Amino acid sequence: MNCDFVLTTCPYCGCGCNFYLQVIDGKAVGVVPCKTHPVSKGTLCIKGWNAHQFVHDEKRLTKPLIKKSGRFEEVSWDEALDYTAKRMLEIKEKTGPDSFGFLSSAKCTNEENYLLMKLSRGVMGTNNVDHCARL
Amino acid sequence: MAGLVASFGSGAMTNSIDEFEDADCILITGSNTTENHPLIANRILRAQEKGAKVIVIDPRKTQIGDLADIYARQNLGSDVAWLNGLINVIISEGWYDKEFVSGRTEGFEELKAKVADYTPDKIEQISGIPAATIKQIAEAYAKAENGSIVYCMGITQHISGTDNVMSLANLAMVTGNVGKRSTGVNPLRGQNNVQGACDLGALPNVFTGYQAVINDELRAKFEKAWGVKLDGKVGQTIMEMMNNAHDGKLAGMYVMAENPMLSDPDINHVREALENLDFLVVQDIFMTETAQLADVVLPGTTYAEKDGTITNTDRTVQRCRKAIEPIGDSKPDWEILALLGQKMGISNFDYNSPEDVYKEIMAVTPIYAGISYERIENETLHWPCPTADHPGTLFLHSGTFSRGLGALKSIDYREPAEMPDNDYPMQLTTGRMMFHFHTGTMTRNSPALHKEVKESYVEVNPSDAKEQGIVEDEKISIASRRGQIEAKARITNKVGRGVVFIPFHFVEGAANVLTNPALDPVAKIPEYKVCAVKVEKI
Ligand code: SF4
Numbered sequence: 001m002n003c004d005f006v007l008t009t010c011p012y013c014g015c016g017c018n019f020y021l022q023v024i025d026g027k028a029v030g031v032v033p034c035k036t037h038p039v040s041k042g043t044l045c046i047k048g049w050n051a052h053q054f055v056h057d058e059k060r061l062t063k064p065l066i067k068k069s070g071r072f073e074e075v076s077w078d079e080a081l082d083y084t085a086k087r088m089l090e091i092k093e094k095t096g097p098d099s100f101g102f103l104s105s106a107k108c109t110n111e112e113n114y115l116l117m118k119l120s121r122g123v124m125g126t127n128n129v130d131h132c133a134r135l
Numbered sequence: 136m137a138g139l140v141a142s143f144g145s146g147a148m149t150n151s152i153d154e155f156e157d158a159d160c161i162l163i164t165g166s167n168t169t170e171n172h173p174l175i176a177n178r179i180l181r182a183q184e185k186g187a188k189v190i191v192i193d194p195r196k197t198q199i200g201d202l203a204d205i206y207a208r209q210n211l212g213s214d215v216a217w218l219n220g221l222i223n224v225i226i227s228e229g230w231y232d233k234e235f236v237s238g239r240t241e242g243f244e245e246l247k248a249k250v251a252d253y254t255p256d257k258i259e260q261i262s263g264i265p266a267a268t269i270k271q272i273a274e275a276y277a278k279a280e281n282g283s284i285v286y287c288m289g290i291t292q293h294i295s296g297t298d299n300v301m302s303l304a305n306l307a308m309v310t311g312n313v314g315k316r317s318t319g320v321n322p323l324r325g326q327n328n329v330q331g332a333c334d335l336g337a338l339p340n341v342f343t344g345y346q347a348v349i350n351d352e353l354r355a356k357f358e359k360a361w362g363v364k365l366d367g368k369v370g371q372t373i374m375e376m377m378n379n380a381h382d383g384k385l386a387g388m389y390v391m392a393e394n395p396m397l398s399d400p401d402i403n404h405v406r407e408a409l410e411n412l413d414f415l416v417v418q419d420i421f422m423t424e425t426a427q428l429a430d431v432v433l434p435g436t437t438y439a440e441k442d443g444t445i446t447n448t449d450r451t452v453q454r455c456r457k458a459i460e461p462i463g464d465s466k467p468d469w470e471i472l473a474l475l476g477q478k479m480g481i482s483n484f485d486y487n488s489p490e491d492v493y494k495e496i497m498a499v500t501p502i503y504a505g506i507s508y509e510r511i512e513n514e515t516l517h518w519p520c521p522t523a524d525h526p527g528t529l530f531l532h533s534g535t536f537s538r539g540l541g542a543l544k545s546i547d548y549r550e551p552a553e554m555p556d557n558d559y560p561m562q563l564t565t566g567r568m569m570f571h572f573h574t575g576t577m578t579r580n581s582p583a584l585h586k587e588v589k590e591s592y593v594e595v596n597p598s599d600a601k602e603q604g605i606v607e608d609e610k611i612s613i614a615s616r617r618g619q620i621e622a623k624a625r626i627t628n629k630v631g632r633g634v635v636f637i638p639f640h641f642v643e644g645a646a647n648v649l650t651n652p653a654l655d656p657v658a659k660i661p662e663y664k665v666c667a668v669k670v671e672k673i
Contacts, residue, residue, distance in 0.1 A: 006458035009445050011438040014324030015152070015174040016447025021439055021458045028439045028459055038515055039152050039447070045173035054437065055459070060420055061434035062463025072432065077464070077474070084431050085478035087414045091387045097366065101376040101385055104337035105392035106326035108435075108468050109443030109455055111492040113328070113335035114343065115472035115484075116391055120370075122361045123479050127348050127370025128385075131329075131337040132393050 001025060005032060011107065012047040015039050019048060028052040088124065097125035104131040138291075138300025139320065142308070143531070144538025146345070147330065149319030150283065150530040151449040151517055156182050158317040160279030162190045162272070164214070164303075165289020165664075167566060169198040172287075172323045172448075179285070188275045192217070192264070193289060194564055195594075195629050195636055205272055208631050211562050211665040212293055212551035213262035218302035219548065220258035221273045222309055223250040230277035232311030239536070240308050242543035249545035261548060263631075277310045281317040288325065289566070292664040294552045301544045308541045314532040324448040331446035334503070334518070335496065339370035344500040360499050362483060380408035387414035391468060392435060396424035401617050402648050418471060434465035441467035443489040444508075450517040450528070452506045551665045555633065559615060559667035561599070562634045563649055566664075593622040594636040595670065600626045605672060613637070615668045618648035635670055 005020035017040035022030040031051050035042040064080035065072040075083075091100050102120040104113050113131070120129040140146045155161065155178040168176040176199060183189045183204070191203035200206045209217055225231050226247055236243050255266030276282045284307055290299045303320050304313075312318040324330050336343040346353040349367055358365050371379060373395070379385040381404060388409070395405055409415060409428045417429040426432050440461045446452050461467065466474075469489050476484025486492050490508050497504050505520040506527070516527035531537070555562055593613055595605060605611055609624050613635065622637060630636050637649075650666055 004458070006456050007454075008438065008456045008458065009327065009447075009453045011327055013172055014327055014329060014448030015172050016327065016445065016449075016451060016453055017174055018453065023458050026459055038451075039174055043174070043177070052439070055439045056462065057421075059422070060462050060465070061422060061426075061432065062465055064434060064464070065432040067430050077466070080431055080433060081471075081475050081478050084416055084433075085475060085480075087430070088387065088389075088416075089479060091414060095386045098370070099384070099386040101371060101380075101388045103373060103376075103388065103390045103393050103395065104332055106324075106329040106332045107392045108328065108332075109441065109445055109489065110328070110331040110335050110452070110496065111443045111489040112391070112468040112472065113332045113337045114492060114496050115469055115476070115486075116389075117336045117342070118361065118484075119389075119472055119476055119479075121342070121348075121357075121365055122363050123476055123481050123484075125364075125366055127339050127366055127368065128376060129337055129370060130339055130373040130376070131332040132326075132373065132395065 007034060010044070010048045010051055012051065017044055017048050019044060019051070021052060028055045092124055098128060100124050100126055101128040102126075102130075104129060106131055138297040139304060139322070140345075141297070142301050142304035142542050142544065143313070143320075143536050145531055145536075146333070147531070148321045148323070148449050149313060149532060150317065150321055151451070152178060154317040154530065155179050155283060155285075156185070156317075158182050158187050158279070158281045158283040160188045160190065160276050160282040161285060162192070162276050162282065162306075163199060163203075163285045164192045165291075165299075166285055166287035166323055167193075167195070167197045167199070167289075168285065168287075168323070169202075171325065175285075175323060175448075188279070190272050190275060192272070194631060194634060195566070197629065205268065205275065207264045207268050207272065209262040209264050211564055211634065212295065213548070214290060214293070214299040215295055215302050215546055216253060216261040216548040217258055217264050217269065218299070218306055219250045219253035219546070220255060220262070220264075220269050221276070222246070222302075222306055223253050224255065224270055224273040225277045225306075225309060226250065228273070228277075230274065231309045235311030236309060236543075239314070240541040240543050242545065243309075245545045246305060246309075246543045249547070253548075276306070276312075279312075281315070282307075282310060282312040283318050284312070284320045285323060286321070287323045289664055291322075295549050298546045298549070302546055304541070305543050305546075308543060313541070314530070314534065314536075316530060319530060319532075322448075327447070328445045330448055330450060331444070331452075334446055334500075339372055342499070343496060344502045346500075357499060360495070363481075377405055377408045380412055383411060385412065387412055387416075389416045389418075390425060390429075391418045391472075392420070394419075394423040394425045396428070401650060403618055418468060420465070433471050434463070435468040435471060436461045436465050440465070441469065441489070443469065444493060444511075446518070451515055452503065452511060452518065454508070454511060553616075553665070553667045555667045559669050560633075561668050561670050563613065563615065563666050563668040564630075564634060564636050564664050565650060566636065566638060591620075591622045591637065592625045593670075594625050594627050594630045596630050596632050596634065597626050597628065598632050599635075599670070600624065603670065603672060605670075610673055612671045612673050613649060613668050614671070615649040615666055617650075620648050621673065635668065 018037040063074040417426040502519040
């Protein structure tokens, strides 16, 4: 058996508690609070204690999907990304950059927010980028 | 955050979480702190143990309201009125900080004249808070050595949200409670990286670090860094995008890890908007209601399967570390975006790791420039942190405000967009609850959390329930001008007379079928916190 504890940040609220994710044979199985963290100081709330549970949920999406005549079909990453890139560039060409919009996420990392923002501004050429925190 | 930007010149929590413990008075409004930010609530309660007065002003008497030294229930949407009332008492009693007001702020005389209209009797009439309580709160907060204000979406989700925040900033400045330890105006962010999403420029008007897209110099900097030409006009907000999609003026959207089908006000409008798009891409971990409407669905990963950084509500940049391999064929979101950028023919989307991306962020973002992966291995760093040897910033606005002088704003109270009438005689307010998180994409798929509260409910005041003959657990109908849902009644004194509360985490009985998409004119935040409804037996 292979057991690891990986220090990371809770995915739920803005308190930003840190905890150790317990990993056994490649599966996240539990959470251990971090004593030295300035916010958590060794405790967590019920959401934090259960933060490993949804990771291995069987309903997780595992394959890229394209809707073909109304139904989702599993496709390769190459096909999904080629198709997406093509459609986005077509829209940019046909109706202009500002006819496209991006919604970023307060659940994703800083790096991911940066890349989505760069994709919107630097590639599609539009400032139509926002996230749900207004909501 | 527009309110804080107008008042102080910067839109984040002014102070850090650790400082709450040493405040003498903490005024909390529009935040269900114990349920939504439990570990911050702990800190506040520790301050109370050490002698601090805790004041809670909220339309719902939640747990933190029960524990407070002073609790007041205001009428929905009356915040500007009672805040002006508090400031009026503080000025006329001479409890304000004259030195701070004259040295660090502008607009005092106008504010003084404005709030003079808000007499305790008038406040009682508009807000329902007794005149004596207003005075008690004013005295406790103004006389405290270090007074701290905490707020959350109960303040911002109104058509007057920006006004509410500026009024809180007025209160803090008039009493000199900003720019020093254990004070300030502190918005608590809901989801774990709201602060980061804003900091990194996922906003229509700014690049990273709040650098304005309309500023030619800043835009030129990004054009140079990215090697492309950039557009200099402000983009559309999420609400504007939805309206444009609805009217056929937006052709496509890319949605990353969000479920606007549940989180937006007026879900029916959102469905029509998304269905109207020629092309919709959704990147998420589950087949959400929004993903079902997509043309392409790209499987991202959870936090456990990726590296990166996240910025918490008090501006601390922290690491997220990869613990396991991506499930199935899913990919970390950063990798999906990098691959797509390359496919779209852009050469500088060539990143090998999140740290690669982060180094680029540091190079173009002054407030993050001194915060490296290396440093946060051992140090807790709050932005702004402009250089590699800068210690980071625990509290903002010490000595001077980001905008120079703090702006005291004279603001009038306005009624919520939709007041009760004969057809819809009650008021609805919405919010989050302890066991679930935002739209439930993560929590509802966690057995332990889902078990705690399985289905939606509506809180009804005992007097209203009695009048209509509604009993505990009875399924009742709640209707607004936009739609109708059913939910089980929970009869409780948490809500006042004439008000019902519904949490918005559930697909069945989604409260946002009912809510009003009327927007705050500045922040463009919809008025989730109040609309008119009718409540009936089925
Ligand atoms: S453990 Fe609880 S309080 Fe801490 S970050 Fe997670 S959800 Fe927030």
